[in-house]
Amino acid sequence: MGFFQNMRYYFERHGYAVSSRLADRLGMKTKNVRLFFIYASFFTLGIWFFVYLTLAFWLRLKDLVYTKRTSVFDL
Template sequence: MFQRIVTFFEQRSFGVSAYLANKLNMSTAKVRLFFIYSSFLAVGFPILFYILAAVVLDIRNYMKRIRLRVWE
């Protein structure tokens, strides 16, 4: 049951933790824990950063798809 819940959230996440983990050469679990713990300490500021990063990554992926369509 717990694994199904984890899989659900991993499939619907925006990939922010995975992107940052790859850029910083860390494990994804450590980045996720950092967001969780820091959101408790900073009263939600990391959640705003996460949402902003998700929007930026989504726009970035959209622009990559548009560029590929132009050159086809």
């Protein structure tokens, strides 16, 4: 159990205090840094969802325009 406790302590000490250490270095409040990360994560999620919808619309439009015809007389 000692190994896992040491590992947990290491990650708590060096990994979980990212926003507070960054706020101290920049001279800001920790709350503002955390809000920035929250808003940035929602913003990036929103961008990729918009890209997904655009590609889905584009593929649907391509399927409507380029339909496979079995013969020349289907025109």
